[in-house]
Amino acid sequence: MPGPDAMIRHSVLFFTLLIHIARGQVSYSIPEEMSKGSIVGNIAQDLGLDLQRLKSGKARIFTRDNTEYIELNRNTGLLLIREKMDRESLCAKTTPCALHIQMILDNPMELYTITIEIMDINDNAPSFQKKDFSFEISESAVAGAGFMLGGAFDADVGTNDLQNYSLKPSNQFRLELHNQADGSKNVEMILQRPLDRETQSSLTLLLEAFDGGDSVLSGTVQIQITVLDNNDNAPVFTQKVYKTTIRENAPKGTVLTVVSASDADEGSNSVVTYYISDTVNKNVADIFLINEKSGELTLNGQVDYEKVNYYELNIQAKDQGGLYNACKVIIDVLDINDNLPSIQILSSSHSIPEGSNSGTVVAMLNVDDLDSGVNGQVQCVMNGNFLLK
Numbered sequence: 288m289p290g291p292d293a294m295i296r297h298s299v300l301f302f303t304l305l306i307h308i309a310r311g312q313v314s315y316s317i318p319e320e321m322s323k324g325s326i327v328g329n330i331a332q333d334l335g336l337d338l339q340r341l342k343s344g345k346a347r348i349f350t351r352d353n354t355e356y357i358e359l360n361r362n363t364g365l366l367l368i369r370e371k372m373d374r375e376s377l378c379a380k381t382t383p384c385a386l387h388i389q390m391i392l393d394n395p396m397e398l399y400t401i402t403i404e405i406m407d408i409n410d411n412a413p414s415f416q417k418k419d420f421s422f423e424i425s426e427s428a429v430a431g432a433g434f435m436l437g438g439a440f441d442a443d444v445g446t447n448d449l450q451n452y453s454l455k456p457s458n459q460f461r462l463e464l465h466n467q468a469d470g471s472k473n474v475e476m477i478l479q480r481p482l483d484r485e486t487q488s489s490l491t492l493l494l495e496a497f498d499g500g501d502s503v504l505s506g507t508v509q510i511q512i513t514v515l516d517n518n519d520n521a522p523v524f525t526q527k528v529y530k531t532t533i534r535e536n537a538p539k540g541t542v543l544t545v546v547s548a549s550d551a552d553e554g555s556n557s558v559v560t561y562y563i564s565d566t567v568n569k570n571v572a573d574i575f576l577i578n579e580k581s582g583e584l585t586l587n588g589q590v591d592y593e594k595v596n597y598y599e600l601n602i603q604a605k606d607q608g609g610l611y612n613a614c615k616v617i618i619d620v621l622d623i624n625d626n627l628p629s630i631q632i633l634s635s636s637h638s639i640p641e642g643s644n645s646g647t648v649v650a651m652l653n654v655d656d657l658d659s660g661v662n663g664q665v666q667c668v669m670n671g672n673f674l675l676k
């Protein structure tokens with residue numbers, strides 16, 4: 288509803304128009320919502336009747352449905368607003384909107400037809416039936432996909448009626464309006480470029496409807512969009528290569544390292560399981576065990592530095608949708624002193640001739656230790672009258 292200022296403005300803009308006088312009939316055009324007591328027109332003057340005749344003829348207004356919107360002041364000859372008229376209630380979308388009344392006089396009996404056209408003022412903003420629209424759209428939806436939105440309604444007519452729509456922001460979606468047979472427009476929201484749930488999992492848009500009044504009125508509705516996940520991300524390991532060490536003969540269950548991969552998707556699309564993918568060397572896969580869920584790599588067999596001092600494992604992280612990523616775990620086995628030095632006699636003399644010279648070789652021995660570093664350094668000691676070389 289317009290405020291007092293607006294009413295003053297309207298009464299200036301829509302000053303009562305005398306449209307037509309034919310014999311016995313007169314037409315006026317007034318804006319809707321004129322306040323009680325406002326002047327519609329000077330009927331006496333417009334019909335060329337003097338005020339005396341109005342009085343003597345007991346001039347009065349007659350309406351077919353007895354709704355008395357208009358009254359006649361016999362003393363002044365003015366037609367006045369008796370009850371405020373709302374064009375929308377009287378005529379809805381019908382144009383033109385006119386009130387047909389009669390003025391009756393007695394002595395002699397006379398009948399005048401008065402037509403009052405009620406002009407629309409822009410006193411209704413477009414409004415949406417729904418408070419908001421909500422959509423669930425997969426991030427796999429392609430550009431060009433359309434989503435129907437409910438239109439707005441404006442009770443006014445002509446340029447004061449609904450004229451256009453806007454959608455904000457407009458980077459992801461644009462509007463398409465489809466003209467209907469009844470003159471209304473179907474509003475469709477078109478995806479301009481694919482959504483990415485990992486960048487933005489929900490969007491709020493504002494649909495605004497405008498009329499074409501002198502001062503434009505508008506109505507808005509929110510569009511809530513939830514972006515549904517698609518499995519478009521493979522798991523990613525936090526490291527490409529993990530390095531670790533283990534002492535040989537470490538007990539079964541010893542934790543070597545924990546590998547970890549994250550997946551940017553959500554729900555089952557982001558659930559990661561770990562596998563040792565090194566199937567070439569079955570032994571390797573048997574020696575180590577990875578926890579499918581936690582990525583914890585443990586020792587499941589024996590490592591012997593003297594046999595293998597270095598392992599390279601390929602580990603895969605797989606999501607529920609089958610996307611995967613791989614990493615390497617490099618394991619250095621650390622030596623411990625777990626081997627006794629061994630002595631082998633390569634050749635020996637069973638007897639030594641008496642008086643043999645000092646320095647005569649009597650036996651050749653091989654002394655060895657499988658360990659490495661200081662663990663493999665051997666010191667030989669001998670008793671008796673012999674010398675080790």
Ligand SMILES: [Ca+2]
Nearest residue numbers: 407408410443
């Ligand atoms: Ca109106």
Ligand SMILES: [Ca+2]
Nearest residue numbers: 411443447498
């Ligand atoms: Ca309007």
Ligand SMILES: [Ca+2]
Nearest residue numbers: 520552556606
């Ligand atoms: Ca995924």
Ligand SMILES: [Ca+2]
Nearest residue numbers: 516517519552
């Ligand atoms: Ca995704």
